[in-house]
Amino acid sequence: EAQVTQNPRYLITVTGKKLTVTCSQNMNHEYMSWYRQDPGLGLRQIYYSMNVEVTDKGDVPEGYKVSRKEKRNFPLILESPSPNQTSLYFCASSLSRRVDEKLFFGSGTQLSVL
Amino acid sequence: GENVEQHPSTLSVQEGDSAVIKCTYSDSASNYFPWYKQELGKRPQLIIDIRSNVGEKKDQRIAVTLNKTAKHFSLHITETQPEDSAVYFCAASTSGYALNFGKGTSLLVTP
Numbered sequence: 222e223a224q225v226t227q228n229p230r231y232l233i234t235v236t237g238k239k240l241t242v243t244c245s246q247n248m249n250h251e252y253m254s255w256y257r258q259d260p261g262l263g264l265r266q267i268y269y270s271m272n273v274e275v276t277d278k279g280d281v282p283e284g285y286k287v288s289r290k291e292k293r294n295f296p297l298i299l300e301s302p303s304p305n306q307t308s309l310y311f312c313a314s315s316l317s318r319r320v321d322e323k324l325f326f327g328s329g330t331q332l333s334v335l
Numbered sequence: 336g337e338n339v340e341q342h343p344s345t346l347s348v349q350e351g352d353s354a355v356i357k358c359t360y361s362d363s364a365s366n367y368f369p370w371y372k373q374e375l376g377k378r379p380q381l382i383i384d385i386r387s388n389v390g391e392k393k394d395q396r397i398a399v400t401l402n403k404t405a406k407h408f409s410l411h412i413t414e415t416q417p418e419d420s421a422v423y424f425c426a427a428s429t430s431g432y433a434l435n436f437g438k439g440t441s442l443l444v445t446p
Contacts, residue, residue, distance in 0.1 A: 252432070261344070263424060263438035264379070271432060279433065311378065320428040321367040321386065326378040 223248045227312050227327035234302055235335050242297045242330050244312030252315045252322065253295040254279070255287065257308040258329075264311070270295055271318040302334040338362075339427050341437025348415050349445055356440045358425035359407040367428040368401060368408045373439075374421045382423075383410070415444045 225246045234240055246253065254269040256279075266279030270289040284306055286298040295314075299306060310330045315322035338361040348354050358368075369384035385392045385399045385408065392399050396415075401408040408427075412419055422441050426434040 254433075256436075261438060263341075264436040266433055269433060280435075318432050320432055320434060321369075321384070323369075323381045323384075324371075324379075324434070326380070328378050 223325075225312055225314050225325050225327040227310075227330050229330060230328065231331050233333045233335065236303055237301050240299050240302060240332075242299075242310060242312075242332070244295045244297065244327055245293050246295075246314040246325070247293065248314065248316070248325065249292065250314035250316050250325070251292070252318050253289065254313045254324075255285070255295070255297045256311045256313065257281065258311060259308050267297070267310075302332075304334045306332065307334045308332060339425060339435045339437045341425050341440055343440060344438065345441045345443070347443045347445065350415060350417060352415055354410075354412045354415050354419070354442055354444075356410045356423055356425070356442070357407060358409070358427070358437050359405075360427040360435075361406065362427065362429065363403075363406065364430050365406075365427040367434075368399070369426050369434070370397075370399060370410050371424045371426065371436075372421045373424065379424060412442075415442075417444050417446055420444045 228243045255267040256264045265281045268287040270276045312327040313324045340359045366387035371379040372382045373379040396413050398411045422439045425437040
């Protein structure tokens with residue numbers, strides 16, 4: 222089944238403890254992206270990648286890192302999480318870098334930083 | 336960057352009525368406008384989109400209209416059903432490789 226898989230679905234951690242949220246797609250998509258969703262703020266892009274080894278900042282990149290070593294994987298890394306990074310995170314992918322390609326979203330990761 | 340305003344933030348309609356959600360954007364170069372639906376606890380999913388070379392697009396009970404001069408576009412849902420209850424996000428393309436999303440509209444369809 223074609224899908225974007227995120228793990229974990231739920232994560233509770235403490236301030237300063239490094240964590241990684243994994244994202245993998247099996248559709249051979251070029252473009253991958255991370256969003257955070259907060260009440261009243263909608264979906265805001267954190268980072269995106271147009272291909273392997275090509276990543277760029279979105280609107281809210283502070284406090285996050287990403288890597289794209291393989292086409293299928295795009296992990297989101299929080300080196301030193303803080304409470305303001307408590308949010309619902311979505312990974313998404315699309316076939317190409319064209320902005321009018323359909324985005325396929327993962328099932329989301331609810332992160333709580335205490 | 337692109338600013339996408341979405342209204343209303345919440346909308347309650349009775350089953351069978353129509354629902355309209357409006358979005359405005361600021362970048363005149365935007366040329367792609369998708370709508371995503373997010374059911375409670377689920378992931379956003381594309382339901383309809385429109386490109387700047389057309390003014391209206393329909394898919395069964397949903398339609399999107401675009402007014403490029405006024406820089407606004409709208410989602411219309413007719414004959415609403417309880418399963419239409421969800422959060423709806425509009426988005427507009429930027430000059431780069433990204434979409435800017437509106438803040439979302441929570442639609443509740445009551446039986």
